[in-house]
Amino acid sequence: MTPLTACLLLSAILFAIGLTGALVRRNSILVLIGIELMLNAANLNFIAFWRYGPHPEALTGMMFAVFSIAVAAAEAAVGLALIISLYRHLKSANIDEVTSMSG
Amino acid sequence: MTLFASNSAVETADQFFVLAERWIVAHVPGTARALVADVISAVALLAVFASLFAMTTVLERKGLGRIQNRYGPNRVGPFGILQPLADGIKSLTKEDIVPLAADRWVHYFAPLVLVVAAFSMYAVLPIGRNMVLANMDAGVLFFFAVSSVMEVSIFMAGWSSKNKYSLLGAMRAIAQMISYEVTLILAAVTVVMAAGSLSTVTIVEKQAGYTGILPHWFVLTPWGFAGFVLFMIAATAEANRSPFDLPEGESEIIAGYFTEYSGFKFALFFLGEYIGMFAMSGLGITLFLGGWTAPLSFLTWVPSYLWFFAKLLFLIAMFIWIRGTLPRLRMDQLMNFAWKFLLPLALIDLVAAGLWRFLPNEAVRWIVCSVLVVGSYVLLGRGLARGWKLEKRVYRFAE
Amino acid sequence: MLFTIFAIVTVAGATAVICLRNLVHSVLALIVTFAGLAVVYLLLGAQFVGFAQVLVYIGAVAILIVFAILLTRNTGADVRVSIDDSWVWSGVVVAGVFAVLAWAIYHSSVSHSATLAQPATTTQQIGNALMQQYALPLEVIGLLLTAALIGAVTIALREQKEAR
Numbered sequence: 001m002t003p004l005t006a007c008l009l010l011s012a013i014l015f016a017i018g019l020t021g022a023l024v025r026r027n028s029i030l031v032l033i034g035i036e037l038m039l040n041a042a043n044l045n046f047i048a049f050w051r052y053g054p055h056p057e058a059l060t061g062m063m064f065a066v067f068s069i070a071v072a073a074a075e076a077a078v079g080l081a082l083i084i085s086l087y088r089h090l091k092s093a094n095i096d097e098v099t100s101m102s103g
Numbered sequence: 104m105t106l107f108a109s110n111s112a113v114e115t116a117d118q119f120f121v122l123a124e125r126w127i128v129a130h131v132p133g134t135a136r137a138l139v140a141d142v143i144s145a146v147a148l149l150a151v152f153a154s155l156f157a158m159t160t161v162l163e164r165k166g167l168g169r170i171q172n173r174y175g176p177n178r179v180g181p182f183g184i185l186q187p188l189a190d191g192i193k194s195l196t197k198e199d200i201v202p203l204a205a206d207r208w209v210h211y212f213a214p215l216v217l218v219v220a221a222f223s224m225y226a227v228l229p230i231g232r233n234m235v236l237a238n239m240d241a242g243v244l245f246f247f248a249v250s251s252v253m254e255v256s257i258f259m260a261g262w263s264s265k266n267k268y269s270l271l272g273a274m275r276a277i278a279q280m281i282s283y284e285v286t287l288i289l290a291a292v293t294v295v296m297a298a299g300s301l302s303t304v305t306i307v308e309k310q311a312g313y314t315g316i317l318p319h320w321f322v323l324t325p326w327g328f329a330g331f332v333l334f335m336i337a338a339t340a341e342a343n344r345s346p347f348d349l350p351e352g353e354s355e356i357i358a359g360y361f362t363e364y365s366g367f368k369f370a371l372f373f374l375g376e377y378i379g380m381f382a383m384s385g386l387g388i389t390l391f392l393g394g395w396t397a398p399l400s401f402l403t404w405v406p407s408y409l410w411f412f413a414k415l416l417f418l419i420a421m422f423i424w425i426r427g428t429l430p431r432l433r434m435d436q437l438m439n440f441a442w443k444f445l446l447p448l449a450l451i452d453l454v455a456a457g458l459w460r461f462l463p464n465e466a467v468r469w470i471v472c473s474v475l476v477v478g479s480y481v482l483l484g485r486g487l488a489r490g491w492k493l494e495k496r497v498y499r500f501a502e
Numbered sequence: 503m504l505f506t507i508f509a510i511v512t513v514a515g516a517t518a519v520i521c522l523r524n525l526v527h528s529v530l531a532l533i534v535t536f537a538g539l540a541v542v543y544l545l546l547g548a549q550f551v552g553f554a555q556v557l558v559y560i561g562a563v564a565i566l567i568v569f570a571i572l573l574t575r576n577t578g579a580d581v582r583v584s585i586d587d588s589w590v591w592s593g594v595v596v597a598g599v600f601a602v603l604a605w606a607i608y609h610s611s612v613s614h615s616a617t618l619a620q621p622a623t624t625t626q627q628i629g630n631a632l633m634q635q636y637a638l639p640l641e642v643i644g645l646l647l648t649a650a651l652i653g654a655v656t657i658a659l660r661e662q663k664e665a666r
Contacts, residue, residue, distance in 0.1 A: 003505070005607060007546070010509045012603035014516055014535075016596050021520035023592035029525060029570055033532055036563065037516055040539055043555075051546045056621030059631050063639075065551050066628070069558050070643050074650035076563045080570040081654035087574040209530065240625045244553040251561025255533055258568055262526055274572065277565060284561075301625050 007048035015041035028083045028095045032076070039072050117406045120147070121233045144236045148225045155415075156377045157187035163423050170427030190370075197366035202264060205363065209263035214361075214368045216256035217375035223249045224382035227303050231395045231408030235304055242303040243295060246386055247288055250341070253379060254280050257350075257360050260372070264363035272359025275434070276350035280341055282441040287337035289449035293330045293456040294321050294390040303386075307394030316400045320393040325472040326455040329480075331391040333449050335418070338383035340441070342376060344422055346429040349437060384418040385411075444483060451479040505545050512538035525571050533564050547620045550628050 001009075018037030021030060043065045050061025087093050115122070128140045161176060161184060168175025176183035201210055227242035229235040239245055254277050261273020295301055298309040298321075312319045321327035340347040343359075351359035361372040388394060392414050395407035432440070455472045462468035515535035522528045536559040543552035632640055 006505065006509070007542075008607045009604070010512065010542070012600060012607060013513055015603065016600040017513070017516040017520060019599060020592060020596045023595065024589055025520060027525065029567060029574070030520070030528060033519060033528065033567065036532070036559075037519065037535070040536070040559075043551075044539060044542065047543055047546050047548050047551060051548070051621070056623065059623065059628065062548060062551060062623070062628065063631060063636050065548070066554060066632075067636075067639060067643055069551070069554055070647065073558050073562055074647050076566055077654040078650050078657070080566050081657040083570055084573050085657050093574045209527075239549065241550050241553050244550065244557065244625075248553045248556035248561065251557055254565055255560060258565070259530070262568075270572075274569075277569075281562075281565065299626070 002052075004048055004052040007044060007052075011041040011044040011048065014038075014044065026094050026096050028086065028093045029080075031095060032079045032083065035079075036072065036076065039068065039075075043068050113404045117232060119406070120231070120408070141236065145226075148230075148236065149222060152222070152225065152378060152381060153374070155381060155412075156374055157191070159377060159381075159419055160190065160373075161186045162419070163426075166420070166423040167427050170424070194367055194370035199366040199368065200363075202266065202363050204265040206263040206265070209259050210363075213256050213260035213263060214364065214371035214375065216259065217253055218371050218378070220249050220252040220256060221375045221378040221382060224379070225385070228382065228385045228389060229304050229307050229394050230385070230411045231406070234395075234408060238302060238304045241301045243291060243301045243306075243386075243390075246303075246382075247284075247291075250379070250382075251284070253375070256375075260364070261360035264360075266363050268357045269360050269362045272350045272357075272362065276343060276360060279343070279347060279350060279437060279441075282438060283337040283340035283347075283445070286333055286441060286445040286449045287341060289446070289453060290330045290334040290337065291386070291390055293326055293453055296453070296456055297321060297327075297460065303389050303394075307389055307396065310393040311396050313400035318393055318396055318398060318400070320391065320396070320398075322391040322393075324459060325469065325476045326452050326459055327391055329448065329452045329455070329476045331387065333445055333452065334387050334391065335384075335421075336445065338380075338387060339422065339425065340437075342380035342383055344380060345426040346432050347437060348431060349434060380422065381415065381419070384415055384422075387418065388414045439487075444487060447483060448479060451475060505542065508538050508541045508545065512542065526568070529564055529567050529571065532567070533560050536560050536564065547623065550625050 015038050018034045018041060021034030021037060023034075025031060025034070046061040046065040046068065048061075050056055050059070050065070053061065083093060086098065090097055124140060124143050127143060128136050131139045164186070165175035165183070176186040179185040179189045201207060224246050226236045227239055227245050229238075257276050257280075258273050261269045261271075261276070264270075294306060298306045300306060300309075310318065310320050317323065322331045343350050351361075361369060364372060388411065395411045397403045397405060397407075397410055455475045458475070459468050459472050462471060512535050515531050515538055518531035519528050519535060522531060536555060540552045540555040540559075543549075543555060
């Protein structure tokens with residue numbers, strides 16, 4: 001197994017775990033955590049391709065990871081604000097109870 | 104230079120510890136050399152700063168005693184200087200109580216994480232010429248990354264104790280640390296911008312020259328002085344020191360997040376806090392006070408590490424003085440101060456540092472930057488003070 | 503060797519995140535995962551990204567999540583994890599996604615290309631790239647972060663005003 005394959009495999013496992021968390025758990029905060037894990041898996045791919053790609057001096061993958069980290073911070077802030085706002089409405093953080101839009 | 108020993112003797116005194124380490128490392132087989140060198144440096148750092156902590160506890164108690172018109176500890180040893188030894192034995196032999204409701208594992212690991220994080224920060228501090236454990240390319244970033252781990256350990260301590268005072272103290276501490284971290288990092292960024300590097304060693308080297316007898320320290324520029332003051336205020340808040348010691352205000356929430364700790368773990372929290380404070384001061388010295396460089400050009404014969412520790416002791420004395428002088432802030436004052444006063448000043452200081460770099464004339468840039476820094480300070484201070492109504496405070500929850 | 507150890511730490515942390523019943527324990531496991539990933543970045547030679555990962559994810563995102571947990575009154579009570587039909591469907595979806603990813607990784611030509619020497623990237627190069635080639639994205643990110651800041655504050659603040 002080449003180092004690149006190892007990195008990609010680790011990232012695939014992380015992505016799968018994150019997806020499981022986002023799909024299975026009912027607490028909205030844990031769903032957000034699952035999404036964060038998937039974002040991290042993507043970041044790892046960018047770094048791995050930067051490291052083992054043909055043109056590491058171009059820094060493209062590295063830059064994408066840096067920007068992705070910045071976007072993830074913004075995403076977490078807004079997502080958690082939404083969760084807190086939702087909690088104030090429903091007195092619960094369980095996403096199964098958010099049903100006011102269903103027909 | 105005839106007054107002093109020859110140049111080579113000065114050089115040997117300056118590099119004594121570096122040479123000693125090289126001598127020891129030369130006696131180990133080749134493959135283990137790098138590891139042994141790192142271990143020696145790490146152990147030396149641990150020993151030196153842990154004993155500095157012991158020394159500071161007694162200095163602080165004596166200093167506070169003087170300020171409050173009493174003696175301070177004076178029973179153990181001559182003038183009470185063996186007090187830390189007595190304290191250490193006491194905390195080691197005390198019973199280690201873990202509350203029944205506490206989350207055992209998290210409760211156990213919180214002080215360890217704090218102390219490990221606090222000591223890791225020293226890895227990038229150059230405490231003398233050629234005396235740095237890891238000269239990292241992104242050293243300043245490493246420092247801030249590790250210091251942010253301390254927040255996690257504080258939360259772990261506060262939450263796992265299952266005590267309302269602990270949790271309140273932890274939430275106060277984290278809110279305060281996040282707020283002041285912004286100012287802290289922005290103040291450090293001015294120096295990073297001026298030095299063009301995130302490596303602590305390079306930053307010190309950039310300040311190593313002299314004009315006449317005065318050094319090229321960043322604190323001796325208008326933006327650098329403002330940055331230094333902002334940095335030290337934010338560092339005081341990061342270390343939960345008075346006047347920003349709300350998270351552990353004894354009169355309100357007992358001891359904050361480490362209320363439910365006793366014995367040696369309590370001592371570890373104390374250690375972690377002081378070690379963190381020294382590390383923050385050390386970074387302040389590295390960024391603004393020229394690290395290990397001598398303050399005047401004719402004093403360069405004094406070994407570099409002595410200058411670092413002299414500056415560190417000076418800053419510790421300032422911390423003690425401030426603690427003995429200022430009253431504790433209220434929570435709303437604390438937050439207003441961080442977000443409405445320090446943060447705008449730090450941003451304006453960043454602009455001043457940029458202008459300093461690009462203005463051509465020495466006199467012009469001194470005037471422009473000074474006006475920018477002082478003017479913003481005065482205007483912002485006046486503007487914030489305008490809304491103050493100095494009257495009896497009405498408490499909403501006790502109406 | 504080191505990579506294997508920290509890969510295992512990362513995966514174990516991530517598994518603990520979704521399996522633990524206590525939300526705060528989940529976040530602590532999440533912090534372990536983030537730290538493991540940061541070490542993996544360091545091993546790959548991306549020092550700047552590794553430290554940024556610790557600073558942003560552990561110092562900011564994890565702490566934010568902790569605040570959200572405490573503000574939504576999930577202070578330590580164990581969350582019941584009930585197994586129902588949705589687990590089966592989720593399991594199928596996740597297994598499918600992972601199978602596709604693993605198949606793609608093993609059959610792509612990139613994963614069999616020769617491994618190059620570690621690129622010597624300094625922080626200075628990253629800074630220069632950010633200020634020159636990537637100046638526009640940097641500005642856009644600044645704008646995005648400001649918008650997110652204002653958005654988060656307004657979303658979380660509105661209710662409080664009405665309640666008063």
